[in-house]
Each structure stands twice: as C-alpha cells, then as structure tokens.
Amino acid sequence: MKIVDVNPFFYPYKGGIEHRMHKLAKELASRGHDVTILTGQLPDTELEEESPDGYHIKRLPSKLYNVYNPPYISSKGVLEALNELDADIVNCNYRWAPSYNKAMRAYKGKKIYTCHNTWGEGCGWQKIPSSMNDRLFVRTLKTYDHVIIVTEFHRKSIVEHGIPDDKISVVNVCMDRYPDIENCPEGDFILSLGRLVKVKGLEYLIEAMKDVDCKLVMCGTGPEEENLKNLIRKNNLEDRIEMKGYVSEEEKFRLQSTCLFNVMPSIHDSCPTVAIEAMTYGRPIIHSDADGLPYTVQSGGIEVKCRDSAGLAKAMNQLLDDTELRRFLAVKAREVSETYNVHKVTDDLLSVFNKVLEE
Numbered sequence: 001m002k003i004v005d006v007n008p009f010f011y012p013y014k015g016g017i018e019h020r021m022h023k024l025a026k027e028l029a030s031r032g033h034d035v036t037i038l039t040g041q042l043p044d045t046e047l048e049e050e051s052p053d054g055y056h057i058k059r060l061p062s063k064l065y066n067v068y069n070p071p072y073i074s075s076k077g078v079l080e081a082l083n084e085l086d087a088d089i090v091n092c093n094y095r096w097a098p099s100y101n102k103a104m105r106a107y108k109g110k111k112i113y114t115c116h117n118t119w120g121e122g123c124g125w126q127k128i129p130s131s132m133n134d135r136l137f138v139r140t141l142k143t144y145d146h147v148i149i150v151t152e153f154h155r156k157s158i159v160e161h162g163i164p165d166d167k168i169s170v171v172n173v174c175m176d177r178y179p180d181i182e183n184c185p186e187g188d189f190i191l192s193l194g195r196l197v198k199v200k201g202l203e204y205l206i207e208a209m210k211d212v213d214c215k216l217v218m219c220g221t222g223p224e225e226e227n228l229k230n231l232i233r234k235n236n237l238e239d240r241i242e243m244k245g246y247v248s249e250e251e252k253f254r255l256q257s258t259c260l261f262n263v264m265p266s267i268h269d270s271c272p273t274v275a276i277e278a279m280t281y282g283r284p285i286i287h288s289d290a291d292g293l294p295y296t297v298q299s300g301g302i303e304v305k306c307r308d309s310a311g312l313a314k315a316m317n318q319l320l321d322d323t324e325l326r327r328f329l330a331v332k333a334r335e336v337s338e339t340y341n342v343h344k345v346t347d348d349l350l351s352v353f354n355k356v357l358e359e
C-alpha cells in the first residue's frame with residue numbers, strides 16, 4: 001500500500017503527533033508499505049530525506065510565525081505534492097494550517113483525517129482563534145472519507161460536526177519502547193513533563209506544591225516559561241520546584257525511570273503521548289479530568305478535577321504517604337500502557353485503511 005501521512009510539522013520538531021507518525025511509519029515500512037511523510041520545511045532541514053527507518057520525508061517550502069507553540073506555519077505546493085505522490089490513501093493529522101486544509105479539501109484521492117486534539121481547544125485569548133478555525137475547518141472535515149480519533153472522548157464532537165458514526169474509528173496513540181521496569185528504582189521527586197503552554201494547567205500544579213513536601217522537577221519549554229518561573233518565585237518555591245527546560249532523550253529516560261509519579265493537571269488534553277510513555281515505566285499519573293486524559297490513563301493513576309490545586313495536593317500527598325497504593329497503581333499503569341503497543345495499533349490503522357479503500 002502507498003501511504004502519505006500529512007502534518008505541517010515533523011522531526012526535528014518532536015511533539016506527540018510527530019512521535020506517533022514516526023512510530024507508525026516505521027512499523028508500516030517494516031511490513032512492506034511505501035510510506036511518505038509530507039510536511040513543512042523547518043530550519044536546517046532538507047527538502048527530501050530518506051529515514052533510516054524505511055520511510056520517506058518530503059518537506060515543502062514554508063514560512064513560520066512564532067506566535068505560539070507550535071508556531072503558525074504556511075507551506076507552498078501542498079496539493080501539487082499530494083497529486084504527484086499519488087498515494088492509495090492519505091492521512092492528515094492537523095487542522096490549524098490553512099494552506100494544508102485548502103489542499104486537503106481540493107484533493108480528490110482517498111483521504112482520512114486523524115483528530116488528535118479537543119474541539120475548540122485553547123485558553124484565554126487563544127480560545128477565540130482556535131474556535132474560529134474549528135468552525136471554518138468543518139467544511140474541510142466533511143470532505144474526508146473517514147475520521148480517526150485517538151480516544152473515544154472525541155467521538156461525540158465529531159458526530160456533532162456532521163460525520164456519521166460509522167465513518168469514525170478509534171486508533172490509539174502507540175508505544176514502541178517498553179523499558180525493563182525491574183531496573184527502575186524510585187527516586188525522591190515528582191515529575192512534570194511537557195510543553196509549557198496555558199492548556200497544560202501548570203499554574204495549578206505550582207499552587208498545589210505549597211502543600212506538598214517533595215521536590216517537583218518540571219521539564220519542557222514554551223511561551224508560559226517566564227510566567228511559571230515568576231509564579232514559583234512569588235510563592236517562594238524555588239527550593240521545591242526545579243525547572244529544567246529542554247531535556248535530552250537520555251535525561252528524559254533517567255527522569256521517567258526514577259520519578260515517584262507524574263502529574264498532568266491539564267485544562268485541555270486529548271490523548272497525551274507523554275502520559276502513555278510515563279506508564280511504560282510503571283509510573284502512576286495524577287491527572288485532571290480534562291478531555292481524553294481519563295480515557296488515556298484509565299486505571300493507571302488518580303483523577304482530580306480540572307483547575308483544582310487543593311485536589312492535586314491531596315492526591316500527591318496520598319501517593320507520597322501510601323507506598324502500597326503507589327506500587328499498585330504502578331503495576332496498573334504498566335498494564336494500561338501495553339494496550340498501546342505499536343503492533344496492535346498498526347493492525348487497527350491498516351483495518352481502517354482497508355475499509356476506506358474497499359468503499
């Protein structure tokens with residue numbers, strides 16, 4: 001099968017969508033499928049590249065505007081590239097880039113939209129352009145042959161926007177690496193890992209740390225970094241919260257394998273790869289009830305109300321004080337993570353592709 005996976009961003013930009021694309025492209029290529037990633041050209045990247053994992057990367061000349069994380073992007077020649085590649089099936093992963101939406105609307109081949117994010121996602125002023133974009137995107141959405149959702153949470157909103165239920169399938173986020181958790185002893189810190197953006201709700205975590213006697217390590221970069229640093233200083237928590245910024249893959253591995261547990265207080269979060277990755281290490285997650293997070297973590301952690309600093313503090317202290325509960329949830333977290341194995345997820349994806357092609 002000849003497959004084109006479309007997203008304005010790809011490596012070296014490394015977000016949840018990009019990691020999923022890489023893992024699935026690698027697995028599909030290993031099964032003999034011809035896979036091309038069609039994406040925007042980021043600084044210091046080539047227009048054409050052959051991945052050592054067996055798939056192709058085609059990048060389009062692009063302009064980036066750093067108004068958010070990820071930045072706004074516009075690419076040239078999207079439709080022309082799609083027609084030239086002449087795939088059996090095209091899968092698009094993004095809806096906040098008009099140049100891609102316009103091309104996907106006009107493309108006449110078999111096409112699927114994979115919905116990774118909550119409808120109307122955003123906080124404060126960002127919610128307004130996000131909601132406007134989603135209203136405009138409905139016209140594009142209705143041109144797709146099928147819609148993939150990464151968690152059951154999204155089904156209702158997709159149906160409400162005019163897609164029949166039988167044209168929607170769940171294909172989970174995937175994991176391709178499972179560490180040996182027997183060799184992952186607990187350390188003495190709590191971990192928060194991800195982009196520093198408003199929708200992650202990190203200000204509520206900082207507020208909660210006033211009542212938690214344990215070190216918190218926060219990793220990641222983004223537009224909220226200075227605001228979060230100021231909030232830490234305001235609450236005199238410099239000795240309790242360490243902001244590490246960007247961390248290498250090696251450092252991330254060390255932190256994930258030795259933390260006590262993870263905290264994800266998101267305001268919006270569809271199906272975060274970082275949550276599943278944390279569970280592969282047998283680490284519980286204290287998470288908010290936002291969007292798809294409960295569907296993702298399932299029995300691998302403790303759920304609290306969104307924007308509830310007191311609830312976060314209570315849950316963190318509960319796990320710090322109850323070693324048996326922490327270890328029980330650690331086992332459950334690993335069990336949940338194994339349902340996201342890339343081999344199973346790829347089987348599910350190919351079933352959807354074949355269904356669309358048969359139709």
